[in-house]
Amino acid sequence: MSTRDDSDRPTRAEVLDLAERYACPNRVRTLRALGVDLVVGAREGYRLWDLDGREFLDLHLNGGVFNLGHRNHELVATLVDALQTLDIGNHHFPSVERALLARDLVELTPGMRYAVFASGGGEAVEVALKSARRATGRRRIVSVSGAYHGHTGLALAAGDERAAASFLSEGAPGEFAHVGFDDLAAIERELASGDVAAVVLETVPATIGFPLPSPGYLAGVRDLCDAAGALYVADEVQTGLGRTGELWGVQREGVVPDVLVCGKGLSGGLYPIAAALLSERAGAWLEEDGWAHISTFGGAEVGCRVAREVLAITDHPATRGHVRGLVDRFADGLAGIRDRYPDRLVEVRQTGLVIGLRLSHPQGGMLLTKALYDRGVWAMFAGFDPSVLQVKPGLLLDAATAELALERLDDAVSSLPAGTAA
Ligand SMILES: Cc1ncc(COP(=O)(O)O)c(C=O)c1O
Structure with a gap:
């Protein structure tokens, strides 16, 4: 029995009104004020159509979610096929799909030993920062002002200070330090305190407009982290999966982080999935406590199947x-x-x-x-x-x-x- 009835589908104007009233009032008002009144209807490849049939080229891709296009036919076929026999799966037990995807991700990513799955990038950043804290026994996190790592707890606090403050989520005094992008000396000063668990960096920071890191900046961060015993967490949620021309953006700089976070396009735009890839040191807790981190939807089996196909196409x-x-x-x-x-x-x-x-x-x-x-x-x-x-x-x-x-x-x-x- 289908519950879908197209006869009373709301129009574009009605959707905007409903969204403004019930879902995201300020966002709708802001977009309307800008003259952007898009409600996405049909989508295919790198094109979108609004509910009235107006066509747009998509050069935004939700930050890379639609890296391989909207409704990529191979990925849709993979998901439909997976749904014949699989579902989300049971997150307590090993599964064929998770095991194979973990292997593929680790084998494709220099320096990594384990993959921990999440349902989105923010959750994967949480795994990354928690792992760094556990590995080092330290709490302090250094990141870049104007960065974006997601809207969950640690990820929000590591991102731009204003975004965290708006939810009173800046963390305890001294727990999160923010430095300017591309400022190695500032990172060195923060690391000098000796209590830093991790430096977390978007390889090319999106929200401040993709400024290019100076040659040697990321390698310099790597060296400083090594000298201070801190972990280098590369947030590749936007720069991963081939978007920079290499599978991972850090590979352009010849840098091997301790943790690499990927998300967005790993989903194929079809089934939410993200991952924190951990080095031996960062992931040691996985050898010690099998239930230290749990995520019901993280690594859903149907999503893993799609993600493996995403990797195969991308690489x-x-x-x-x-x-x-x-x-x-x-x-x-x-x-x-x-x-x-x-x-x-x-x-x-x-x-x-x-x-x-x-x-x-x-x-x-x-x-x-x-x-x-x-x-x-x-x-x-x-x-x-x-x-x-x-x-x-x-x-x-x-x-x-x-x-x-x-x-x-x-x-x-x-x-x-x-x-x-x-
Ligand atoms: C660099 C970066 N990290 C993390 C995230 C958070 O990902 P998600 O929205 O899937 O939680 C985003 C999302 O835009 C991002 O751009």
Whole structure:
């Protein structure tokens, strides 16, 4: 028996009203004020349609959730097939699906020994930070101001101070220290206290607009952590799974962290799953206490099956080759746009397909979000730096759609006011 009745499906305006009333009032009001009144209906590949049938190219991908496209056909087939025989599974017992996915993740990730599954990135960050505390017997966590690691307890406190303070969740005095991005000396000062469990870093921080780490910064953090006996936790929720051109962003820098957190695209956009990958030292607790951390939905079996297929597609030589072509095309195309409008687009920050466009106008990222929206492209400004637009093309984007995206970007940038900031 189906409970679905399409006859009384709400319209786009009705959904916005319902959401504003019952779910997320401020968010709906803010988006409406910006002129972005999207309610996603159909979706396929790297395209979305709103409920009224208006088409958008998706250059946001929910931070990489739709890295391999919306409703990727191979992944949908994998999930449908898994559902013939599997469900979430029993989290107390070993399972075929979890065991195989754990093996694949560990074998693909230098320095790692164990995989602990979670239902989302924030939960996986909790596992990472708890593991660091247990491994070191220390509490203090060092992270970057303006970072984002999720909205759960430790993850929220490790992220930007303002976001944690708004929920009175900054942790005990001294428990969390925040330093500027790319400031090795500041990390060294914090580590000098000798009580730091972990330094947690997004490899390229999303919410402050994907600024590029200076050459040697991440390797420097690695060395400082080693000298201080602290763990280096790499949050690769946005930069993992091929988005930087390597499977993991840290591999571009030749850095091996103690913990690597992945999520978002691991789900294939179909079944929530994330993982904290732990080194021997970080995961020693797994040898000592089999129930020290439990998650009912973490590592759901049907999700594991999809995630293994995600890894197979992402790491396939054909995908890697295609990504190299896309990276070059975006580098070229964006350099052209910057050259044509140097008074508007002042900086292209590109790490593979992880891209931030810094506009001269202080609100330029926000203005560009709207200009693109009006031109049928969905891409979003950086939450803690509205002068930057995040651009996140998918790994399997076809050449024609990449051209269309660049044309619309060019047109949208040309429509912006020149800004005041240098
Ligand atoms: C870098 C980073 N870490 C962690 C998270 C949290 O992931 P989730 O929303 O799945 O909890 C996010 C989500 O946007 C993220 O971008």
